[in-house]
Structure formats: C-alpha cells, structure tokens
Amino acid sequence: MICPFCEHRKTRVVDKREGNDVKTIRRRRECLKCGRRFTTFEKIETLDLLVIKKDGRREIFDRAKLRGGIIKSCEKRPVSAGDIEKIVDESEAELRKINASEILSKKIGEMVIKRLKKLDEISYIRFASVYRQFADLSDFEKELSKLSKGLKNK
Ligand SMILES: [Zn+2]
The missing domain is CATH 2.30.30 (SH3 type barrels.)
Incomplete structure (x- = not known):
C-alpha cells in the first residue's frame, strides 16, 4: 500500500x-x-463491469484508475485522501446497484462529478473536462469564467 x-x-x-x-x-x-x-x-x-469508452472500446472497470483520475483533478486542492476514497466508494456502490454488465464511461464520470462538485469546484471542473462533459471548449470556458466571477464576489 x-x-x-x-x-x-x-x-x-x-x-x-x-x-x-x-x-x-x-x-x-x-x-x-x-x-x-x-x-x-x-x-x-471486484466489480465485474465493462466500461464503454467514448470510441466504443470496452475495458474492465478499474477502481484504481478511477481513483487516479480523481486524485489528478484534486491536485493541490483542499480535498483529502479520505474524501476521494469516499467518492470512489459511493460511485462504486452506485454501480453495483445498477447491476449492469456494461456502462458508458460518461455515466461513471457523472457519478463522480456530482459528488466532486459539492466538495471543490476547481477539482470538479478539471475532472469534468477530462471526462468531456462539456460539449465544446466554449462551454468549458463559460463554466470557468462563471467560477472565477464567483470567487471574486466572495
Ligand atoms: Zn507517507
């Protein structure tokens, strides 16, 4: 470990x-x-689940990989290892509940995104951009400028 x-x-x-x-x-x-x-x-x-990637390829659900993606998004942000573990656990529990044999990677991304959004907005935007939740770059920039405005008003 x-x-x-x-x-x-x-x-x-x-x-x-x-x-x-x-x-x-x-x-x-x-x-x-x-x-x-x-x-x-x-x-x-282990969770026996195939993840369907954007290009249609399948790969076995990998908890460590999901955690790694979240850790990267939370780099230098006030999100603890425990917080990250909790997001991974809860998302995995949600996946178990769905009980499907295949799932779109986007769906897993959404599970993480909704939890990350409550914790830290910067981490959320970073993660969302990796999972391409924004239709295009202008959406992403809109979200970013909304966020920086919000910070200035604080
Ligand atoms: Zn140490």
Missing part, C-alpha cells in the same frame, strides 16, 4: 474493521516514513 501523501511504500495497519458491507475491509494505516494516517477500503470482490 502506497502512502497517498509521500508515496512511501511501507505502511502499517493501525486498525482494521469490516466496511459497510462484508465485501470491504476498512484499514486504518500509518505511513512509516511521514507518519500520516489514511484509510483504505480493500475490496474482497
């Missing part, structure tokens, strides 16, 4: 308990290098 703060590879488990369902194990870990603590939710069963 890699530390989300300093990327050190050695951590120790300080607490372990079952997650909200029996398929997850929640572990509280401490980094042996920087000493910071974080929580991991380890899945016993």
Whole structure:
C-alpha cells in the first residue's frame, strides 16, 4: 500500500474493521516514513463491469484508475485522501446497484462529478473536462469564467 501523501511504500495497519458491507475491509494505516494516517477500503470482490469508452472500446472497470483520475483533478486542492476514497466508494456502490454488465464511461464520470462538485469546484471542473462533459471548449470556458466571477464576489 502506497502512502497517498509521500508515496512511501511501507505502511502499517493501525486498525482494521469490516466496511459497510462484508465485501470491504476498512484499514486504518500509518505511513512509516511521514507518519500520516489514511484509510483504505480493500475490496474482497471486484466489480465485474465493462466500461464503454467514448470510441466504443470496452475495458474492465478499474477502481484504481478511477481513483487516479480523481486524485489528478484534486491536485493541490483542499480535498483529502479520505474524501476521494469516499467518492470512489459511493460511485462504486452506485454501480453495483445498477447491476449492469456494461456502462458508458460518461455515466461513471457523472457519478463522480456530482459528488466532486459539492466538495471543490476547481477539482470538479478539471475532472469534468477530462471526462468531456462539456460539449465544446466554449462551454468549458463559460463554466470557468462563471467560477472565477464567483470567487471574486466572495
Ligand atoms: Zn507517507
């Protein structure tokens, strides 16, 4: 398990308990290098789902990849590793509920976007632009200028 703060590879488990369902194990870990603590939710069963990409190609749903995308969007933003893990967990739970064998990547993007939007607008816009939720660049710029106006008024 890699530390989300300093990327050190050695951590120790300080607490372990079952997650909200029996398929997850929640572990509280401490980094042996920087000493910071974080929580991991380890899945016993993986989600058997094909993601349909924009160009029609399919790939197996990859939780780590989804988390990686969110982490990138939240870079240098006040969003904690725990917040990100929560978004991934909730989106995955939503996917389990749909119980489909295939899903459009856009749909997964929307699940993340609606949660990220409540947390941090900059991260949300970054993530949305990656998932191409904006029809074209002018939509994206409109959203950005709306946001910067909002910040100025604060
Ligand atoms: Zn660390």
